[in-house]
Amino acid sequence: MSGALFDPRPDGPVTVAPGAVHVPGWLDAERQRDLVRRCRDWATGPAGMRRHRMPRGGEMSVRIVSLGWHWAPYRYTRTLPDGTPVKPFPPLLGELAGAAVAAAYGAPPPPDAPPYDVALVNFYDADARMGLHQDREERVDAPVVSLSLGDSCVFRFGNPETRGRPYTDVELRGGDLFVFGGPSRMAYHGVPRTLPGTADPECGLSSGRLNITIRASGLPAR
Template structure:
């Protein structure tokens, strides 16, 4: 994006192919872009349709969440915060879609470089303007997210994730179930993670964060994750349909 910021370590982290179709882009957002995204997240978190606690069939999530473009709730999308204050969801910003498109394209290049033969290029980045929904997740100290997969969308376009604040352990698994095999990757502030193609419906989780590990200059206590997606749903519909429950 804007070149990232220098890693405070001897050897800078390199982009990595975590699984076929899943790419880690370290330090993808530089200092200014991280601050810009965090400022936007703080605006989005305000009511109406602001940050709320999510209740699933398994209980109350320790991660708090706000949606953009459409409101995600277990396990569908709606135009209003149906499990919150009922207000219309905040609009999805074009600039965030542009960031996601550029990030997906960078990840596709990395995947092609690291995948031999005809398997190179496990996805085609969606056209500019196709990204239309996002979930903003706030992880306070001690928060976690269990194994799940992003399956309420009707588009196979890659999911793009941006991390801010505290580092976390990001567990990326397989498409068959919540068990092994999986691979753990440390995501730090400014990192991006993209999964599409054969990895689009892979299970993934955040088993723990590392409190106090975020950059002090960002002024964030905890972790924020912004996940950008192509819904494949009709945003003009009064009640966009959701996918079947897990």
């Protein structure tokens, strides 16, 4: 099953909106396998993956583990609700974020850019979805870096003003990079559906989708 939605696939970076860039196939198979292995390590207890409950009582279908800072709708904290320490932010992800920004924008982050210090590792099973939302918990406007592993998904990228149209649906496959900053930093975005069975067997993830979202919180260092 190919799951292709928007063939032919572009060969290089594609600007989806001002400041929002899709880079297909940015991660090679070896790097994908390494990140899948690391995600499994990060997801182990006691501060493992969990489904967050939203303020209105609903439970998210996506399972999440936070690194560096604990994300909960809609804030960051230093510890999990039960007092468990948040797992540290891996330097590797900070390095990847810098390289990702350079790949998307043609230049690395400036020397005075706020450091990337938080990551959300999201796991989508076949039924998981992510509603349209803004990444607005951060105190700085550094670009958000998103890495995809495993199954493909439909990634809906909207506008900064409303959850409605206009928006663009992008097929994100395993190994793809998506960066959004500048005028698109506060754009609504989400995942209306995944495409089960589309993962490359070489990536090390037999089913489901992993998304690593790397951000600069702008919060005081620990």
